[in-house]
Amino acid sequence: MKGIVFVELVRMAESALGEDVVDEILDETELETDGAFSVVGNYPCRELLTIVEAIGARVKVPVEDLHEQFGQWMFARFVESYPVFFEGKTDGFDMLESIENEVHVEVRKLYPEVELPSFTTERLSADQFKMVYDSERPLHHFCKGMIQSCMEHFQQEVDLQMVDRSQDGRFTAEFTLQKAA
Known part of the structure; x- marks a missing residue:
C-alpha cells in the first residue's frame, strides 16, 4: 500500500488527537516500520489496519467508524490534490463511475506495482x-x-446502504445509493 495513505492516516489522527498522543500510540503499537512512513514508500496493509485498531482502542471508537472517517479525510485530500479528475463530472454518480476506468488507469500509470x-x-x-x-x-x-464525502462534495443527499458480502478472504461490499427526495 502506498505510503501516502499512511502519512494521511497519521495526519488525520494528529489533527484530532495531537502529535504527542499519536506518537504514543505509534510507540506502543508493534509495527514493522516503527511508525515511520514516507509518501513514496510501500507498506503492508496490515500496518494500516493495526494503526487504526490502536487509535480506535485509545479513543474508544469502533474501527469501522474510524475507517469511514479516514475515507472521508482521504476524499478531501483527493479533491485537493487531483482536481482534474472532477472536471466534467456533474454529480457524485458520475464521479463514482469514473473510478475504475479513469482514476485507477491514471494511478496504474504512475504506480504500476x-x-x-x-x-x-x-x-x-x-x-x-x-x-x-x-x-x-x-x-x-x-x-x-x-462515497459519503463524494456525495457531499457534489451536494447530493443520498440514502447510502452497504451490504457486506465478504467471504473466503475476499472483501466485497455492495453499496446502494438512493437520491433523497
Whole structure:
C-alpha cells in the first residue's frame, strides 16, 4: 500500500488527537516500520489496519467508524490534490463511475506495482446507483467514507446502504445509493 495513505492516516489522527498522543500510540503499537512512513514508500496493509485498531482502542471508537472517517479525510485530500479528475463530472454518480476506468488507469500509470480494489457500478435508475467494492483488503468501510464525502462534495443527499458480502478472504461490499427526495 502506498505510503501516502499512511502519512494521511497519521495526519488525520494528529489533527484530532495531537502529535504527542499519536506518537504514543505509534510507540506502543508493534509495527514493522516503527511508525515511520514516507509518501513514496510501500507498506503492508496490515500496518494500516493495526494503526487504526490502536487509535480506535485509545479513543474508544469502533474501527469501522474510524475507517469511514479516514475515507472521508482521504476524499478531501483527493479533491485537493487531483482536481482534474472532477472536471466534467456533474454529480457524485458520475464521479463514482469514473473510478475504475479513469482514476485507477491514471494511478496504474504512475504506480504500476500498486494493488487497487476493483469497482463495478450500475445506474439502477436516474435516482438509484449501485457500486460494488472488491479487494483482498478489508477497506470497505473506508470506501463507504469516501462515497459519503463524494456525495457531499457534489451536494447530493443520498440514502447510502452497504451490504457486506465478504467471504473466503475476499472483501466485497455492495453499496446502494438512493437520491433523497
